[in-house]
Amino acid sequence: MHASGNAAIYFVDRHIDEGRGDKIAFREADGDRRSLTYGQLAEETARFAGALDRHGVRREERVAMIVRDQIEFPVVFWGALKAGAIPVPLNTLLSTDIYEAVLNDSRASILVVSQELWEVVAPAVADNRFLRAILVIGDAPKGTESYRAFVEGAELADTVEAHEDELAFWLYSSGSTGLPKGVRHVHSSLRATADTFGAQVLAIDEGDTVYSVAKLFFAYGLGNGMSFPMSVGATTVLFGGRPTPDAVFDIMKTERPTIFCGVPTLYAAVVAAQEAAGGMPDHTIRICTSAGEALPREIGERWEKLWGAEIIDGVGSTEMLHIFLSNRPGDVVYGTSGIAVPGYEVRLVDEHDEDLPDGEVGELLVRGPSSADGYWNRRNKSQSTFAGHWTRTGDKYERTPDGRYVYCGRTDDMFKVSGIWVSPFEVEQALIEHPAVLEAAVVARADEKGLDKPAAYIVLKTGADPSIAGDLKDLVKDKIGMWKYPRWIEVVDELPKTATGKIQRYKLRGAA
Numbered sequence: 312m313h314a315s316g317n318a319a320i321y322f323v324d325r326h327i328d329e330g331r332g333d334k335i336a337f338r339e340a341d342g343d344r345r346s347l348t349y350g351q352l353a354e355e356t357a358r359f360a361g362a363l364d365r366h367g368v369r370r371e372e373r374v375a376m377i378v379r380d381q382i383e384f385p386v387v388f389w390g391a392l393k394a395g396a397i398p399v400p401l402n403t404l405l406s407t408d409i410y411e412a413v414l415n416d417s418r419a420s421i422l423v424v425s426q427e428l429w430e431v432v433a434p435a436v437a438d439n440r441f442l443r444a445i446l447v448i449g450d451a452p453k454g455t456e457s458y459r460a461f462v463e464g465a466e467l468a469d470t471v472e473a474h475e476d477e478l479a480f481w482l483y484s485s486g487s488t489g490l491p492k493g494v495r496h497v498h499s500s501l502r503a504t505a506d507t508f509g510a511q512v513l514a515i516d517e518g519d520t521v522y523s524v525a526k527l528f529f530a531y532g533l534g535n536g537m538s539f540p541m542s543v544g545a546t547t548v549l550f551g552g553r554p555t556p557d558a559v560f561d562i563m564k565t566e567r568p569t570i571f572c573g574v575p576t577l578y579a580a581v582v583a584a585q586e587a588a589g590g591m592p593d594h595t596i597r598i599c600t601s602a603g604e605a606l607p608r609e610i611g612e613r614w615e616k617l618w619g620a621e622i623i624d625g626v627g628s629t630e631m632l633h634i635f636l637s638n639r640p641g642d643v644v645y646g647t648s649g650i651a652v653p654g655y656e657v658r659l660v661d662e663h664d665e666d667l668p669d670g671e672v673g674e675l676l677v678r679g680p681s682s683a684d685g686y687w688n689r690r691n692k693s694q695s696t697f698a699g700h701w702t703r704t705g706d707k708y709e710r711t712p713d714g715r716y717v718y719c720g721r722t723d724d725m726f727k728v729s730g731i732w733v734s735p736f737e738v739e740q741a742l743i744e745h746p747a748v749l750e751a752a753v754v755a756r757a758d759e760k761g762l763d764k765p766a767a768y769i770v771l772k773t774g775a776d777p778s779i780a781g782d783l784k785d786l787v788k789d790k791i792g793m794w795k796y797p798r799w800i801e802v803v804d805e806l807p808k809t810a811t812g813k814i815q816r817y818k819l820r821g822a823a
């Protein structure tokens with residue numbers, strides 16, 4: 312064992328030795344608008360570790376977090392790591408039932424909750440047999456303890472020794488069906504993603520200020536807003552509210568971030584709002600990232616024209632902790648996910664795991680230094696996903712002759728029309744090229760002969776005429792091929808999405 316294997320030494324304590332104690336690490340853009348320097352972070356995390364110790368929390372015990380993007384998030388996460396406990400950040404938008412199931416599944420003994428989320432969480436913990444303390448950030452309702460009181464007067468603990476291969480934290484990954492799975496990550500994975508995507512693609516440095524609309528509980532947000540900026544002593548803007556286009560414009564103007572991390576839905580909404588308002592956005596962004604799902608080419612191009620900053624679109628997964636396939640600054644081809652991030656290798660394989668040549672659609676496998684240790688209590692699923700050094704992504708891709716990867720859909724979302732594979736994503740991209748279409752989702756639907764054909768669900772821009780739906784069939788036929796056009800087009804108010812912005816196409820299958 313060596314103490315330096317504990318990720319908190321590199322990401323938190325090192326900054327004190329390197330003279331960054333007074334540098335702002337986190338700044339809130341809403342709520343109390345507090346900020347936290349690297350020096351305060353080192354002290355507060357040692358205090359939280361001391362409070363866990365005082366409470367008798369032992370190594371490897373789980374500390375569940377249902378915490379908004381606010382100062383306490385990094386304090387609890389890194390404080391738990393310092394104590395050798397396992398922080399388990401949970402999505403702040405889950406339902407009571409899912410919280411109940413996930414808290415039982417993880418057997419967390421401590422739960423930290425933001426006061427604003429307590430109403431949904433309270434019924435989920437009523438019958439929980441594992442929790443020994445529920446700490447509420449803010450006013451503590453009956454049956455809970457205030458987070459403040461829990462840490463008050465605690466001794467500052469030393470960071471425990473940990474091996475770099477030791478479990479550090481879990482994230483829960485929501486698949487398209489079933490309960491979320493606990494994805495177990497080790498200490499070295501945090502550094503691995505910061506040294507690869509953070510350093511070699513984003514080229515993040517100490518002068519950067521990051522704003523990520525993806526929240527910290529999501530693997531994409533955890534890297535963007537915590538491990539990447541903390542790897543170089545940069546600053547993160549935390550925003551606990553809903554990232555609407557207006558909120559984004561406001562943060563750009565007042566907080567002056569230099570790196571913006573978004574998701575396709577948000578980019579589409581911001582571009583539509585900007586185009587409707589006219590004028591140029593006031594910002595200091597040098598680079599943008601997109602993940603969560605593939606960024607439609609149209610959105611990337613329109614954004615770059617308006618904002619003058621490239622979007623680096625990439626793909627990652629909770630299992631790989633962050634992005635492993637990505638475009639590069641200065642070498643962006645919108646509509647593709649780029650090439651492997653340095654340090655990662657990818658392969659495309661057929662159903663027999665045979666490598667496929669350029670131009671053929673297959674499943675994407677990835678190998679790299681940040682793959683998870685496995686799923687908690689899901690042996691079968693762990694064995695099928697983590698195949699030795701390779702991790703199956705469940706995404707279908709095609710490689711172009713110049714070596715870039717083009718997203719075709721989730722393995723479950725692809726379907727055949729007249730014996731030829733159709734990528735829902737390709738049809739959706741064609742649909743949103745129409746100026747009236749904000750978003751689209753395409754799924755297979757059986758026609759009167761029982762044969763699968765594309766069906767489209769579209770969200771129109773504000774004020775658009777719903778009768779344009781008929782034009783869209785011709786648009787798709789002209790752009791990508793006769794057989795791919797949607798035989799049915801339904802205008803809807805919104806598309807079903809996960810909390811992190813992925814379209815849940817499975818909810819639309821069989822919806823008609």
Ligand code: 3SK
Pocket residue numbers: 529530531532602603604625626627628629632633634
């Ligand atoms: O979905 C993604 O593309 C992603 C990216 C980075 C980290 C985690 C995820 C799920």
